[in-house]
Structure formats: structure tokens, C-alpha cells
Amino acid sequence: MAFEMRARPLAKCIKCTSHRSLTLPIRSFTSAARLALDVDTGATETQAPPPSTPKKRDPNTVTTAHGERQLLRNQRLMPIGSRRRRAAMQQSGLPFSELPYQCFQEAREYLREDRAEKLEAIRIERERIEKLKQAKVSETEQSRKEIRLQSMQRQLEELKILADINDPLVKKTFEDGKGDMNKPIYRYLADRKWRSYKRRVLIQRITQMNVVPDVLPSIEPVVSTSLSFAGRKVAHGEFVDSLISAQAPKLNIQCYDKGKRLVTIAVINPDVPDVSKDGFGYRCHFLACNIEISPTDTQVNLSKLVEDKQVVLPWLPAYAQKGLPYQRMSVVILNQSGPGETETRPIDVTTIQASDKKRDGFILRSFVNRMKLTPVGVDLFRTKWDDGTAEVMQNAGIPGWDVEFRAKRIEPLPYQRKDGERYR
Amino acid sequence: MVLIAHHTGLAKAPSMATLAILSSALKDLRISQQSLPAISHMSKRNASHQAQGRANKAKDGPGKRLGAKKTGGEYVVPGNIIFKQRGTLWFPGDNCFMGRDHTIHAGAPGYVTYYKDPARHPDRKYIGIVFEKGHSLPQPAHAVRRRKLGMLAYQTPPPTQPIDQVFDALGPTPSISQLSPVAVKKNSRGSTLALRPGYQYRQANWEIGREAEKREAAMQEQGKTTRMFPVFKPKNRFAAWRKSAARISKNAETRARNRMGKAKK
Numbered sequence: 001m002a003f004e005m006r007a008r009p010l011a012k013c014i015k016c017t018s019h020r021s022l023t024l025p026i027r028s029f030t031s032a033a034r035l036a037l038d039v040d041t042g043a044t045e046t047q048a049p050p051p052s053t054p055k056k057r058d059p060n061t062v063t064t065a066h067g068e069r070q071l072l073r074n075q076r077l078m079p080i081g082s083r084r085r086r087a088a089m090q091q092s093g094l095p096f097s098e099l100p101y102q103c104f105q106e107a108r109e110y111l112r113e114d115r116a117e118k119l120e121a122i123r124i125e126r127e128r129i130e131k132l133k134q135a136k137v138s139e140t141e142q143s144r145k146e147i148r149l150q151s152m153q154r155q156l157e158e159l160k161i162l163a164d165i166n167d168p169l170v171k172k173t174f175e176d177g178k179g180d181m182n183k184p185i186y187r188y189l190a191d192r193k194w195r196s197y198k199r200r201v202l203i204q205r206i207t208q209m210n211v212v213p214d215v216l217p218s219i220e221p222v223v224s225t226s227l228s229f230a231g232r233k234v235a236h237g238e239f240v241d242s243l244i245s246a247q248a249p250k251l252n253i254q255c256y257d258k259g260k261r262l263v264t265i266a267v268i269n270p271d272v273p274d275v276s277k278d279g280f281g282y283r284c285h286f287l288a289c290n291i292e293i294s295p296t297d298t299q300v301n302l303s304k305l306v307e308d309k310q311v312v313l314p315w316l317p318a319y320a321q322k323g324l325p326y327q328r329m330s331v332v333i334l335n336q337s338g339p340g341e342t343e344t345r346p347i348d349v350t351t352i353q354a355s356d357k358k359r360d361g362f363i364l365r366s367f368v369n370r371m372k373l374t375p376v377g378v379d380l381f382r383t384k385w386d387d388g389t390a391e392v393m394q395n396a397g398i399p400g401w402d403v404e405f406r407a408k409r410i411e412p413l414p415y416q417r418k419d420g421e422r423y424r
Numbered sequence: 425m426v427l428i429a430h431h432t433g434l435a436k437a438p439s440m441a442t443l444a445i446l447s448s449a450l451k452d453l454r455i456s457q458q459s460l461p462a463i464s465h466m467s468k469r470n471a472s473h474q475a476q477g478r479a480n481k482a483k484d485g486p487g488k489r490l491g492a493k494k495t496g497g498e499y500v501v502p503g504n505i506i507f508k509q510r511g512t513l514w515f516p517g518d519n520c521f522m523g524r525d526h527t528i529h530a531g532a533p534g535y536v537t538y539y540k541d542p543a544r545h546p547d548r549k550y551i552g553i554v555f556e557k558g559h560s561l562p563q564p565a566h567a568v569r570r571r572k573l574g575m576l577a578y579q580t581p582p583p584t585q586p587i588d589q590v591f592d593a594l595g596p597t598p599s600i601s602q603l604s605p606v607a608v609k610k611n612s613r614g615s616t617l618a619l620r621p622g623y624q625y626r627q628a629n630w631e632i633g634r635e636a637e638k639r640e641a642a643m644q645e646q647g648k649t650t651r652m653f654p655v656f657k658p659k660n661r662f663a664a665w666r667k668s669a670a671r672i673s674k675n676a677e678t679r680a681r682n683r684m685g686k687a688k689k
Binding site for chain 2: 324403
């Protein structure tokens with residue numbers, strides 16, 4: 001050891017000086033191999049190291065971002081459920097509700113009692129509604145009875161949500177994305193989630209891009225929409241390539257109140273140039289009625305609707321001629337019920353006026369008033385001239401693909417010569 | 425005493441005014457009443473008003489010519505200056521925009537309107553432009569906005585012939601050998617050398633770039649290769665290590681051989 005210390009000053013620098021008796025693998029001036037390991041190295045040099053096989057990962061229990069990436073890359077699998085759920089799966093095989101924490105179980109007991117209370121309240125409310133329905137009232141009292149019934153119905157719906165809102169299993173199911181939209185509690189949670197962020201973004205887009213005064217006087221969206229072209233989702237107000245928007249999109253309309261309803265979908269472009277008027281006009285790119293949606297039945301493929309019962313105007317590719325500013329394509333969902341009506345009614349497509357079957361100059365405001373519709377949802381995408389627009393217009397047989405718009409020259413004001421006093 | 429203190433302490437001549445005061449104070453004590461020359465006629469007033477620095481309050485600078493350049497109802501064209509200001513006394517409303525120094529410019533031809541829009545902001549003042557004399561601002565909240573296109577449509581000329589079609593029309597491109605027999609040579613490998621700028625007979629750069637590939641292809645046909653090592657794979661660290669080890673050992677060998685050669689000499 002002492003020899004080594006003298007021979008190798010580096011050895012002095014080793015941090016742990018207390019373990020002097022420890023023989024460190026430092027090679028002194030010896031010709032023979034010190035360790036068996038050293039002998040082998042010559043032989044192993046020429047051989048390749050064994051190929052590293054990627055670790056098999058379980059899509060049910062992978063929790064780290066790295067693990068998820070590896071799973072996707074090596075096994076081509078998507079992780080299942082939320083990361084929280086996967087962490088829970090990893091830790092124990094016990095079901096979530098049977099976790100052995102005293103506080104947790106006591107809290108569950110407390111919630112169970114609360115739920116029983118709420119269920120009792122629901123039963124009483126139902127009885128009261130029934131009793132009121134049976135009750136005979138005079139003609140003058142009839143409207144008051146209707147209002148009373150409506151408010152009691154609202155109260156009942158509220159109680160249904162209150163019964164389940166604190167249930168940890170409900171929360172877990174919703175977060176895992178497995179909520180049943182037929183049940184009021186999951187509809188309520190989904191609505192709350194949508195309103196917390198996505199709806200605000202939508203409102204901001206339609207007000208900043210002036211869809212609201214230009215297409216409709218006002219709109220209060222109650223259904224969420226998401227637009228997808230060729231399988232790719234489009235954010236509200238995003239620019240879509242004209243080659244992509246040549247095909248009709250798919251629309252996902254999620255409503256948050258129970259029951260089926262019939263809706264009309266209109267795609268309106270409020271930025272159609274009108275040179276003679278020196279202003280802008282409207283064009284309807286798509287119009288279809290009698291589309292049935294429900295909380296669980298949300299997908300609408302605009303290209304696969306029934307020709308003579310639903311479609312009034314089939315899809316026209318979105319385009320903006322060269323030189324024009326971008327054009328807004330607003331997708332409006334209209335409930336087929338008037339302001340006071342609760343039930344939607346079908347529209348006979350054949351009876352729709354000839355003026356409504358014309359694409360150019362289609363004014364949605366008057367259509368909504370005439371057909372007695374209520375706007376419930378809105379979506380938006382934008383289009384501008386790009387490399388594919390001319391081709392798209394030629395394929396669709398739209399004239400004007402070779403027209404270019406240029407700014408009109410505005411005559412400058414005549415130069416006002418100031419009075420001679422100033423120039424002396 | 426005061427005088428002495430002045431003389432010794434500060435070593436500075438007392439001012440004429442001080443001397444005059446002192447001489448009048450000592451006059452009564454003086455025994456001989458003979459008159460001394462009056463100091464008062466010797467006194468001199470020096471400037472005591474500071475001329476530099478912040479002695480006086482800063483006066484108003486030159487006027488900056490701020491304010492309204494166009495009044496309400498006046499006709500403007502895009503780019504006209506409507507209001508010059510420091511800060512935002514006025515905000516740009518419809519068809520107006522704000523310049524770098526908060527100047528309000530016209531963005532469309534029309535008539536200037538000064539207005540308030542409580543729906544947009546409770547206490548901001550706006551300058552906007554309306555297209556017609558009778559119109560007013562702000563526009564009603566739920567009505568369609570008044571907008572102007574301000575553009576004209578022009579027919580674009582028919583597209584020119586694509587470049588590849590133009591070349592097709594010209595016929596096949598003449599090769600180097602066809603260009604001039606004098607300006608072409610051949611090297612030992614048989615590749616064509618053209619007279620290139622700088623009076624050099626050489627291959628074009630792109631041909632030089634392809635040369636190694638060509639030779640490799642020719643060798644491959646014979647079942648051989650020009651490569652010293654198999655095709656480089658950037659992720660194969662083991663192969664890279666082997667290669668570098670081989671290179672290092674080869675270099676060491678060469679060096680040793682050279683050293684031996686020198687020693688012999």
C-alpha cells in the first residue's frame with residue numbers, strides 16, 4: 001500500500017482516508033494481471049455487447065412520463081386510464097372503495113348517510129310533484145301551477161346531483177373518462193368542466209372575431225362542439241388548409257341536458273366580398289336539419305346525412321380568393337324549438353323556401369326567426385388563400401379562382417397651401 | 425478679534441463691506457477725530473446670483489404642437505393624423521389605429537367621430553371613423569358591423585408555362601462533349617474533364633462529389649468494397665469504439681516504426 005501511495009500520488013486524493021486497510025484496485029508497476037477481470041477484457045474486446053431488450057411495461061401500472069413514452073415506443077401501447085388510477089393500481093390490488101384507511105372509511109360512512117338523506121328528499125319531492133299534477137285547479141290558477149311544477153322539477157334535478165356529487169367513486173369514474181352521460185351527475189360534472197375553461201375560450205373567440213354581431217345578434221352556447229377535418233381536431237377559430245377543408249368535417253356535439261332533440265346545423269361565411277356594394281355579404285356553405293343528438297349520441301358526420309330528409313345545402317369547400325383577408329367559417333347549432341318550447345319539432349326539408357336554398361346572400365338571422373329556432377352552440381374555423389385554394393375551387397367548379405383582389409387606391413387629400421404670411 | 429480670526433483662520437481678505445461696518449463701529453472709540461478715507465466709495469458689488477445649474481425653475485420649453493389635427497365630422501383618408509398626444513388621452517376606435525407615440529391615425533376613408541363607448545370601457549374616450557356623414561358611433565351592440573371591403577377584383581393573367589415544359593420544348597440538353605471538342609479532356613480514369621473557369625481542366629464539383637459513390641458501386645459489382653469500415657451507424661457505439669481503438673493502435677504502430685527508422689539513421 002505504501003508503495004502504491006508513493007508510486008501514484010493520485011491515490012492520496014481518494015476521499016475516504018480512514019479505510020486504509022482496504023485494497024483499492026490501483027495498478028502498481030506489475031507486469032502480471034492483478035484481477036481476473038483484466039484478463040478477460042482482451043477476449044471480450046472483439047465481441048459485441050448483448051443487444052439490450054427493452055423492458056416490458058404494463059399499460060395498467062406505468063406512471064412516469066418516461067415509462068409512458070417507452071411503452072408507446074417499444075410496445076406500441078397507450079397507457080390505460082389516468083396516471084392517478086395507474087398509480088393506485090400499482091400500489092395495491094384492493095378496490096378503491098376498500099382502501100384500509102380509517103379516516104377514509106369514516107368519511108365514506110358520513111357521505112353514505114348524507115346520500116340517504118338526499119334520496120329521501122328526492123322521494124318526497126317526487127311525491128309532491130305527483131300530488132300537484134293530480135290536483136285540479138281553476139283556469140286562472142293553471143299557469144301558476146305550470147310554473148310551480150317547473151320549479152319543483154328543477155329542484156328535483158338539483159337533488160339528484162347533490163346525492164352523488166360527493167361520492168369519491170363518481171369522481172374517480174368521471175376523471176377516468178368513464179362517466180355515463182345518461183346519468184345527471186356525470187352530465188353535470190362534464191358541463192362544469194366544459195364551462196370552467198373551454199367554453200370561456202369559445203366565447204372569447206366568437207366575440208373577438210365578431211361572430212356574434214356579424215352572424216347572430218347574440219348566442220349563449222349550452223352544447224359543446226368540436227370540429228375535426230380528416231380525423232384531426234380543429235381548435236375554435238383555427239386556420240384550416242383549403243385542401244383539408246374541401247371535405248366535409250365531422251362535428252361532435254355534446255349536450256348536457258337529458259333527452260333527444262333535433263338540431264339544425266348551418267355553416268355561414270360572413271366575409272364574402274361584394275365589390276359592387278364595397279362591403280361584405282354572406283354565404284351558406286352547409287345547411288342540414290333534423291339531426292338527432294342526445295348526451296350519448298354526439299357524433300355528426302356532415303358528409304353522411306340523409307340527402308332529402310336532412311341536407312338542404314351540401315358541403316361547399318371553404319375558400320377565400322387571393323388577396324382577401326381571412327374568412328370566418330362559423331358553424332352554428334340551432335335547436336329546432338322556439339323560445340318557449342321544450343320539445344323540438346322536425347322540419348320538412350322540402351318546404352324550406354327557395355330563398356333559403358340559395359347559398360349566396362343567406363342571412364342566418366332571418367332564417368332563425370322564420371323557422372323559429374334557438375341557437376344553442378357555435379364553432380368557428382378560418383380560411384385564407386393558400387397554395388391549394390385554386391385547385392379546390394377548380395375541382396368544386398367555383399368560378400373566380402383566377403381573380404385577385406387588390407386594395408383600392410384612395411385619393412390623397414389635396415394639399416392645402418397655408419396663407420403667405422407663414423412663408424415670409 | 426473678528427478681524428484677526430478672519431485673517432488667521434481663513435487667510436482671506438475681508439470684503440469691503442465688512443471693513444466699512446467695522447470702521448463705523450470703531451469710529452466712536454477712536455481718540456483722534458481725523459477723518460480716514462471713506463471706505464464706502466471704494467466698495468464694489470460683485471455678481472451674487474447663481475447663473476448655472478438649477479438656480480432658477482425650468483421654464484416652459486418649446487410647444488410640442490399636440491392636440492386635435494382633425495375635428496369631428498372632417499373627412500380623412502387612411503394614414504391621416506387625427507390627434508397628437510402624450511399618453512393615451514384618446515383611444516383608437518372603429519377604423520382608427522394608434523401610432524408609435526400614441527398618435528391616432530385614420531385607418532379608412534370617412535368622417536372623424538369623437539365618442540365614448542361605455543360597453544367597451546366605462547371611461548375611455550375614442551376616436552373613430554364613420555363611412556357616411558349621418559352615421560354615429562358606437563355601433564349598436566347586436567347589429568351587424570358596418571364594414572367596407574376597400575378592394576377591387578382583378579383577373580390574373582393566365583399562368584405561364586411551367587419550367588420543365590419550357591425545357592422539354594427546347595429539346596434535350598446538349599452534353600459537355602457536344603459543346604466543343606476542344607474544351608474537353610479525359611483523365612486517367614476515363615472521366616471527362618471540361619475547361620472550367622480559371623482555365624482548369626477538371627470535373628465539375630457535383631461530379632467530384634459523386635465520384636466516390638460511383639467507385640463504390642463499381643467495386644460492389646465485383647463483390648468488393650472501397651470502404652475501410654462498414655457503413656457508419658451513428659448510434660452503434662460499440663462499432664465506433666472498435667474503430668477508434670483500431671485507429672489508435674494503427675497510429676501507435678506507425679509512430680513506433682518511424683521512431684525505429686530514425687534510430688537506425
